[in-house]
Amino acid sequence: MRIELEKRAQVSALFSILSPFIAFALTMIFGGIMFALLGKNPAIALYSFFVEPLSEVWSLHELAIKAAPLILIGVGLSVCFRSNNWNIGAEGQFIMGAIAGSILPVVFYDWQSPMVLPMMMVLGMLGGALFAAIPAFLKAHMNTNEILTSLMLVYVAQLFLDWIVRGPWRNPQGMNFPETRTFAADAILPEMLASGRTHWGFGFAIIAAVLVWFMMRYTLRGFEITVLGQSARAGRFAGFSSRKMIWFSMLFSGALAGLAGIAEVSGAIQQLRPVISPGYGFTAIIVAFLGRLNPLGIIAAGLVLALTYLGGEAAQLSIGVSEKVTRVFQGLLLFFVLSCDTLIHYRIRLVWERLAAIKTDGSH
Amino acid sequence: MPVKGQTASGPLLAVSNLTKLFGSFAACNAINLQIEPGEIHALLGENGAGKSTLVKMLFGVLAPTAGEIAWQGEPVRVASPSDARKLGIGMVFQHFSLFEALTVAENIALSMDRNVSLARVADEASRLSHAYGLPLDPKAHVADLSVGERQRIEIVRALLQNPQLIILDEPTSVLTPQEADRLFETLQKLKAEGRSVLYISHRLEEVQRICDRATVLRHGRVTGACDPRAETPASLARMMVGSDVAPVTPEGTNIKGDVQLEARHLSVPARTPFAVSLKNICLKVRAGEVLAIAGVAGNGQSELFDALSGEYPVADDNAVQIRQRPVGTRNINARRLMGAGFVPEERHGHAAVAALSLSDNLVLARSQSDKRAFLGGGFLKIIRQSAVKAATRRISEAMDVRKSGEDPPAGSLSGGNLQKFIVGRELDRQPSVLVVNQPTWGVDAGAASRIRQALVDLAKAGSAVLVISQDLDEIFEVATEIAVISEGRLSDPYPAWELSREKIGLLMGGMYAKTEGAGAAHAH
Ligand SMILES: Nc1ncnc2c1ncn2[C@@H]1O[C@H](COP(=O)(O)OP(=O)(O)OP(=O)(O)O)[C@@H](O)[C@H]1O
Ligand SMILES: [Mg+2]
Numbered sequence: 001m002r003i004e005l006e007k008r009a010q011v012s013a014l015f016s017i018l019s020p021f022i023a024f025a026l027t028m029i030f031g032g033i034m035f036a037l038l039g040k041n042p043a044i045a046l047y048s049f050f051v052e053p054l055s056e057v058w059s060l061h062e063l064a065i066k067a068a069p070l071i072l073i074g075v076g077l078s079v080c081f082r083s084n085n086w087n088i089g090a091e092g093q094f095i096m097g098a099i100a101g102s103i104l105p106v107v108f109y110d111w112q113s114p115m116v117l118p119m120m121m122v123l124g125m126l127g128g129a130l131f132a133a134i135p136a137f138l139k140a141h142m143n144t145n146e147i148l149t150s151l152m153l154v155y156v157a158q159l160f161l162d163w164i165v166r167g168p169w170r171n172p173q174g175m176n177f178p179e180t181r182t183f184a185a186d187a188i189l190p191e192m193l194a195s196g197r198t199h200w201g202f203g204f205a206i207i208a209a210v211l212v213w214f215m216m217r218y219t220l221r222g223f224e225i226t227v228l229g230q231s232a233r234a235g236r237f238a239g240f241s242s243r244k245m246i247w248f249s250m251l252f253s254g255a256l257a258g259l260a261g262i263a264e265v266s267g268a269i270q271q272l273r274p275v276i277s278p279g280y281g282f283t284a285i286i287v288a289f290l291g292r293l294n295p296l297g298i299i300a301a302g303l304v305l306a307l308t309y310l311g312g313e314a315a316q317l318s319i320g321v322s323e324k325v326t327r328v329f330q331g332l333l334l335f336f337v338l339s340c341d342t343l344i345h346y347r348i349r350l351v352w353e354r355l356a357a358i359k360t361d362g363s364h
Numbered sequence: 365m366p367v368k369g370q371t372a373s374g375p376l377l378a379v380s381n382l383t384k385l386f387g388s389f390a391a392c393n394a395i396n397l398q399i400e401p402g403e404i405h406a407l408l409g410e411n412g413a414g415k416s417t418l419v420k421m422l423f424g425v426l427a428p429t430a431g432e433i434a435w436q437g438e439p440v441r442v443a444s445p446s447d448a449r450k451l452g453i454g455m456v457f458q459h460f461s462l463f464e465a466l467t468v469a470e471n472i473a474l475s476m477d478r479n480v481s482l483a484r485v486a487d488e489a490s491r492l493s494h495a496y497g498l499p500l501d502p503k504a505h506v507a508d509l510s511v512g513e514r515q516r517i518e519i520v521r522a523l524l525q526n527p528q529l530i531i532l533d534e535p536t537s538v539l540t541p542q543e544a545d546r547l548f549e550t551l552q553k554l555k556a557e558g559r560s561v562l563y564i565s566h567r568l569e570e571v572q573r574i575c576d577r578a579t580v581l582r583h584g585r586v587t588g589a590c591d592p593r594a595e596t597p598a599s600l601a602r603m604m605v606g607s608d609v610a611p612v613t614p615e616g617t618n619i620k621g622d623v624q625l626e627a628r629h630l631s632v633p634a635r636t637p638f639a640v641s642l643k644n645i646c647l648k649v650r651a652g653e654v655l656a657i658a659g660v661a662g663n664g665q666s667e668l669f670d671a672l673s674g675e676y677p678v679a680d681d682n683a684v685q686i687r688q689r690p691v692g693t694r695n696i697n698a699r700r701l702m703g704a705g706f707v708p709e710e711r712h713g714h715a716a717v718a719a720l721s722l723s724d725n726l727v728l729a730r731s732q733s734d735k736r737a738f739l740g741g742g743f744l745k746i747i748r749q750s751a752v753k754a755a756t757r758r759i760s761e762a763m764d765v766r767k768s769g770e771d772p773p774a775g776s777l778s779g780g781n782l783q784k785f786i787v788g789r790e791l792d793r794q795p796s797v798l799v800v801n802q803p804t805w806g807v808d809a810g811a812a813s814r815i816r817q818a819l820v821d822l823a824k825a826g827s828a829v830l831v832i833s834q835d836l837d838e839i840f841e842v843a844t845e846i847a848v849i850s851e852g853r854l855s856d857p858y859p860a861w862e863l864s865r866e867k868i869g870l871l872m873g874g875m876y877a878k879t880e881g882a883g884a885a886h887a888h
Contacts, residue, residue, distance in 0.1 A: 006444055006445070006446070007425075009424065009425055009426050009427040009443070009444070010426070010427050218744075218746045218747060219741075219744055219745050219746055219747065220727075220731055220739060220745035220746075220747055221745065223724065223727060223731070223747060226720070226724075227717055227720070227728060230713075230717045230718075230719055230720070231713040231714070231717050233710075233713055233714045234713055234714055234715070234716065234717045234728060236675050236696075237673075237675060237696065237706075237708060237714055237715065237728065237729070238727075238728045238729065238731065239695055239696045239697035239700075239731075239732060347444075349444075349446065
């Protein structure tokens with residue numbers, strides 16, 4: 001047997017719009033089945049997973065805090081993916097941005113100045129961009145596959161973080177815990193709203209999304225990204241360079257991932273630890289696709305995926321399932337988003353015939 | 365290879381009231397058509413008449429909006445290409461669908477509805493290809509093959525399904541005359557076996573030569589049927605276009621200006637294993653001249669285009685000169701800014717991006733040369749949609765581009781209409797140097813004559829025009845000078861009046877030995 005995808009004669013406009021919603025509904029259904037198999041009441045479980053976290057002001061702030069890195073990274077990745085460059089290593093760039101941005105509050109901790117915070121943000125972006133420069137260089141000049149190199153560099157970044165917080169940057173007053181010293185007040189990203197904890201990382205995310213949306217929609221740079229993503233040859237005819245685009249898109253997404261990293265550390269954690277991300281860099285890939293690679297869609301998708309993190313924590317407390325459930329929901333969602341999109345363009349055909357001979361058919 | 369399951373009489377395929385709407389635009393409007401067993405049936409019509417749309421519905425690629433298809437008298441629903449293949453319909457598309465990195469046999473196996481071993485496919489394919497005079501090496505990689513050979517793969521792939529009806533959408537627009545002759549022999553064989561062929565072409569001579577009946581479409585409707593043998597190319601053209609096709613009037617002046625485009629000992633090593641290297645090419649085009657470069661496809665035409673356009677700059681700055689300034693190392697936009705315009709051969713994915721709108725495709729070629737008009741907002745470089753849309757409208761009107769909507773995606777235009785837009789996009793700038801590769805492939809007779817006239821007029825107005833073409837009729841219609849490219853070498857240019865088809869043929873087949881031979885023969 002063989003499975004074939006056959007292009008549909010007509011693509012339904014309605015279903016193209018509905019696709020993310022159908023994917024979300026299917027995720028709910030399968031999530032419900034999973035809870036039932038775990039012996040929980042699906043209705044209650046889904047309620048505590050997806051609704052309860054939205055019912056209080058403080059948890060809405062938590063939602064924004066979790067959504068901020070997802071949106072920031074997702075927006076950067078959308079530029080990358082649209083230009084046909086596949087940066088899968090945002091998680092690593094996030095970590096390197098966090099480390100680079102932490103140089104000031106950890107190493108030069110006694111330097112106090114209102115300049116510290118902006119410089120940390122810039123350093124964070126630099127750190128992420130430089131780390132993304134490695135796969136960019138390898139792809140642009142050695143023709144290596146950026147999916148593999150950027151992914152493998154994630155582990156390098158994670159181990160580097162682990163080493164630096166246990167070794168050189170460990171807090172001397174920290175009773176040997178693997179942590180850096182906590183940041184001084186002027187190295188902490190302030191809160192955005194009076195009502196709660198949401199820090200400026202969320203503001204950065206919204207600003208970045210709107211700016212990138214504007215760039216993609218109205219400017220020649222956005223046009224260049226679209227053209228090179230569709231056809232490198234046509235891009236060359238337009239005078240655009242695929243190689244420069246590799247650099248631009250990788251550095252750009254790396255910088256936003258780095259900014260997300262330092263904003264998370266400076267706004268939410270306020271020190272470096274061996275693990276600073278529950279996989280934001282990977283989850284942001286789902287965010288980018290669920291948002292249709294559209295920066296405004298990515299804001300919405302970022303909030304949805306942030307909810308899966310909160311829901312996981314909530315469900316762990318209220319109904320006692322593992323917070324790994326979060327991962328399951330994220331996986332389901334990505335799976336359904338991609339398959340809905342595929343099924344809109346293709347129909348599936350199962351081909352059963354075996355080895356039927358051409359001979360009998362084309363009797364010569 | 366007798367055809368099985370042939371019913372005694374009645375049409376093989378009957379189409380009634382078949383309609384396809386794109387939005388409110390009727391690409392095909394209540395079409396009636398019958399194809400008899402064992403006939404070669406021509407489908408004629410100007411660009412955008414709805415020919416490709418009609419056959420795509422017959423092959424299940426597009427879903428009809430209304431109407432019926434009957435196969436051997438039975439009403440059928442063709443929901444997909446595999447349905448069509450099961451009925452006994454095979455198709456060769458206007459734009460090929462082959463994987464370049466795979467072998468011939470692998471490409472064929474991919475389209476089979478059954479699991480068959482590669483060896484079987486290879487055997488069967490090479491047997492069939494010999495039986496029909498379409499030699500093919502199943503182990504060859506597609507990337508190594510010429511356009512003609514690629515098309516053979518498509519044909520053999522269709523024949524393997526033992527079809528009773530074979531649809532060919534503009535099969536000869538990319539073939540050399542020799543390759544086309546071969547194809548006609550194959551079609552005659554198929555016909556002799558009782559199979560039917562539905563044949564779309566803009567080349568009316570060949571329609572006259574091989575087709576038994578013709579149906580003419582205009583604006584999505586059937587406007588006539590005829591026996592092509594009883595017509596002349598001119599009368600067929602009139603049926604298609606609705607008026608006489610104006611002949612191209614060649615240049616009236618002999619005033620030649622300065623050299624505007626020049627290649628000086630241009631040598632370029634092959635970029636890929638499948639490319640041709642350019643060897644010591646020298647050419648000069650003066651203002652007021654049309655230099656045509658003839659040659660069989662795959663002899664370095666696209667490499668020459670790449671070097672002249674600057675899509676792939678060359679190492680020696682002096683090797684290419686535009687308006688007497690060295691530009692060899694400059695990129696395509698620098699050359700455009702000096703007044704040059706370029707029209708590549710491949711429409712989809714080179715000259716245009718199918719998924720983008722026509723106005724975006726205008727920006728594609730002119731973002732730098734027209735940046736004053738098209739870009740605003742200083743360093744932000746915001747694209748001025750209103751200016752771009754206005755220019756798109758202007759070009760569409762000037763070139764009579766037929767489209768379904770104000771600014772549709774380029775991919776939705778019929779092949780010929782997109783070509784008109786791509787040529788018009790450059791003409792609209794009045795470039796002082798124009799390099800165009802295969803200006804009219806897939807363009808109908810009326811539009812082709814308009815494009816050729818536009819090239820001639822551009823030269824008359826004082827521009828230098830370089831036309832790369834396989835079509836000798838076209839070359840004789842537009843050229844003031846002719847040179848021939850073969851295996852990456854360019855012959856000396858000759859004044860157009862001095863050359864005959866025979867002489868060009870000699871030059872094509874490896875000129876060095878033969879030009880000397882021909883020269884010697886002259887001397888005696
Ligand atoms: N997917 C589509 N969406 C919208 N309009 C379309 C689409 N496909 C075709 N059309 C329109 O339908 C008309 C007929 O197109 P079609 O490709 O059938 O022409 P054609 O007769 O094959 O022309 P050519 O000789 O140039 O190949 C054109 O005006 C084209 O713009
Ligand atoms: Mg067509």
